[in-house]
Amino acid sequence: MRTRGAVVRQAPGKYEVIDLEVEDPRPDELQVKLVASGMCHSDDHFATGDIMVGTYPMAGGHEGAGIVTKVGPNSKGIEEGDHVIFSFIPSCGHCRWCASGQQNLCDHGASILQGPRWTDGSYRMHTTDGAPVGQACGISTFVEHTTASLESAVKIDKDIPLNVACLVGCGVGTGWGSAVNAAEVQPGHTVIVMGIGGIGINAVQGAKHAGASNIIACDPVAFKREKAQEMGATHAASSMEEATELAKQFTNGQGADSAIVTVGVTTGEHVAQAFASIRKAGTTVVTGIGNMEEVGVPIAISELTLFQKRLQGALFGGSNPNWDIKRQLELYRTGALKLDELITKTYTLDDINQGYQDMRDGKNIRGVIEYT
Known part of the structure; x- marks a missing residue:
């Protein structure tokens, strides 16, 4: 079928809205009319080239929700008219990681930036002249219809x-899980969240949910610090020096129990600053992404060893999407998880580049594309 979507043709580059052809679903697939898509920073990384993809043009978007319009054979209980959220990491249910409760590490996730379907290397999306178009994370939510x-x-x-449920497909679970799962925040803990965007704001929510006594939101943008305090942060700081000093005041000079790095373009220096802010046996969680070719974190090995500190990566917040997406929506229902408040501004598909400029300018916690 014919649809419209936002693609990047090269990196660095910008999104361009073009007509696309989308194939009908094959076995174990479905076609969805998108209702909304969150504008995650990772999709901007596709455009800048910080995250390298395997196929150009690449149709972006990996945080979306919509209504099922078609299903292929073996639809596994999903029918036309059902509402679905996309998980940006697929879950096969059979590999070692899925079977052991680590669906975020599913083996099929290794191919989600290549462009074609990981099962057979074929494409479901093409330009109107027949050239293959890659699908970001195998889904591409910056399109009106996707397979x-x-x-x-x-x-x-x-x-x-x-329009709010779409956020649970990436940003909410990634941030919330970075605190609850990766940092293992406990009641009474002091936590620093470094970088308050679509991920960091949910790390604040996760730390609050886990019972942290002191949640320090660190960001140079005043609007983001204020928003973090509305969402559960107890204190705010404009620099890591200030955040670290606050954490020491709350812990008799020891430092934070955990520091969660959710900076939009993460560098080794950011990780080192977070590592220096934590106590002995504390945890630094690295969730943010920067240039994937950058190597090195300037920390002292002796500090890692002798202070028994932990440096922990976090992909999708250690989530099991088939369970965590649903339970986070239940938390939303009860008022324990805020979703509506995350959305700063909504955009049309044609305004996608303005939305990302607003993100880079520090104006948005989360922008959302809404489809008519």
């Missing part, structure tokens, strides 16, 4: 608004 694997879709109840 994706059932491994990437989570069916949800129809009473949840899709």
Whole structure:
């Protein structure tokens, strides 16, 4: 079928909205009419080249929700008219990682930036002249209609608004899980969240959910610091020097129990600053992404060893999307997790580049594309 979507043709580059042809779903696939897509920083990384992809043009977007319009054979209980959220990492259910409760590390996730379907190397999306178009994370939510694997879709109840539910497909779970799962925040802990955007704001929510006594939101942008305090941060700082000093005041000079790095373009220096802010046996969680070719973190090995500090990576916040997406929506229902408040501004698909400029200018916690 004919649809429209935002693609990047090269990196560095900008998104361009073009007409696309989308194939009907094959076995174990579904086609979805997108209702909304969150504008995650990772999709901007595709455009800048910080995250390298395997196929150009690449149709972006990996945080979306919509309504099923077609299903292929073996639809596994999903029917036309169902509401789904896309998980940006698929879950096969059979590999070692899925079977051991680590769906975020599913083996199929290794191919999600290549462009074609990981099962057979074929494409579901093409330009109008027949050239293959890669699908970001196998889903591409910056399109009006997409065809994706059932491994990437989570069916949800129809009473949840899709324009807020879309955020649970990446940003919410990544941030919330970075605190709850990766940092293992406990009641009474002191936590620093470094970088308050679409991920960091949810790390604040996760730390609050886990019972942290002191949650220090660190960001140079005043608007973001204020927003973090509305969402559960107890204190705010404009620099890591200030945040570290606050953490020491709360811990008799020891330092934070954990520091979560969610900076939009993360560098080794950011990680080192977070590492220096934590106590003995504390945890630094690295969730943010920068240039994938950058190597090195300037920390002292002796500090890592003798202070028994932990440096922990976090992909999708250590989530199991088939379970965590649904339970986070239940938290939303009860008021324990804020979603509506995350959305700073909504955009049309044609305004996508303005949305990303607003993000880079520090004006948005989360921009959302809404489709008519």
